[in-house]
Amino acid sequence: MEDYFKSGEICKKAREYGITLIKEKAKLLDIAEKIENKIMELGGECAFPVDVSLNHIAAHDTPKFNDDRILNKGDVVKLDIGVHVNGKVSDTAITVEVGTNKYERLTKASEEALDNAMKIIKPGVKLREIGSEIQKTIQKYGFSPIINLSGHGVDEYEVHSKPIIPNCDNNDSTELKENMVIAIEPFATDGEGKVTEGKPSGIYELINEKNTRNNNARKILSFIKEKYKTLPFCERWIIKEFGVGAKLSLLLLERKGIIKQFNVLPEIKKGQVSQAERTVIVGKGVIN
Ligand SMILES: [Co+2]
Known part of the structure; x- marks a missing residue:
């Protein structure tokens, strides 16, 4: 358990550091590498490459070795960061808009969905109840949750293990158990509410x-x-x-x-996408 808390602490610091790097003209490659270096400096290892996914790309975009992309004003950046300590994985993500606030409500929708999901998490809660909470919150803002992306359990040297934590009511009545380690990650979009396989x-x-x-x-x-x-x-x-x-x-x-x-995972209608993610130990609370 100790290693999970350590991993979570490093993950949180890496996220906070990452936010300071998101500005106009910043190179995506520099952002990813600086965060990855910070994770190692803090005594952790990367559980996966830092993802810097822009606008209608919901997830899984990490810079290439010779990537020359830079951030432009108005970009909606999803920073997804994973840390492990002796294989104990923690996973976090945040959305930051570069220099504008056009998508403030979209960002708020995924953040609030995450907060509301956190509030009901305890042993005995059904997976569908978490999904329903996320869905309701995002729809209240007039947006759609991305239903084919989901939160997940984490395990030793495993980023995506059971259970799947849905972003909508998927009828799954499996209950959370004490000490399960799970990542909750709502995605909100003004598009269709689905991603497809990209490049x-x-x-x-x-x-x-x-x-x-x-x-x-x-x-x-x-x-x-x-x-x-x-x-x-x-x-x-x-x-x-x-x-x-x-x-x-x-x-x-x-x-x-x-x-x-x-x-990479683009939204199918090229809708704008926001994401928020934290890792929780059921019955113990958020670790990052
Ligand atoms: Co995740």
Whole structure:
């Protein structure tokens, strides 16, 4: 339990630090790397690459190694940060608008949905009740929850474990139990309320531990197993360790079905998206 609290504390500090980096003309790559460095400086490890997802992209966008995108005035930035300490994962996200407040209500809708969900979380609460609370709050603002994204349990070296915490009433009457560690993450949108699969993100996860005969790929695979275990990692991190040529090995590992690449997740009607997320230990409270 101690490691979860430690992980949560680092996660919270990384989020607060991250907020200070979000300004006009800031490079997405710098934002992600600075937050990742801060996590390690504070004694944690990244549970997944820092995601900096803009506007209608709801999640899973981490900068590429040579990414030259910058923040522009009016961008709605979702910063999603994961930390682990000895495999104990905490997950948090926040939405910040760059230099404007056009989407203040949209941001407030996901924040308030998170707060309201937190208020009812205790052992015995049904998953559908949490989803319903999130849905009602977001709809009260005139927006839609994104129903095919959800909160989740976290586990040792696992960012997405059971249970699924819905962002709407999904009829799931499973009850929360004392000491479950769960991340609640409402998404609000002025679009349709669904995401689809977009471009490849450069974020990967090990899915099959079979071997490869290719020397370089084998070296990289053993690094991945050792360093990230079953946690997501990104092309950027692998290139930093092995150079740009490692892209070919990643491609090979992906083709062999050893690693899987995630796609970025745009809202289907290109609606603007806000997100808020915290991790909770049921019966103990928020850890980040
Ligand atoms: Co999450």
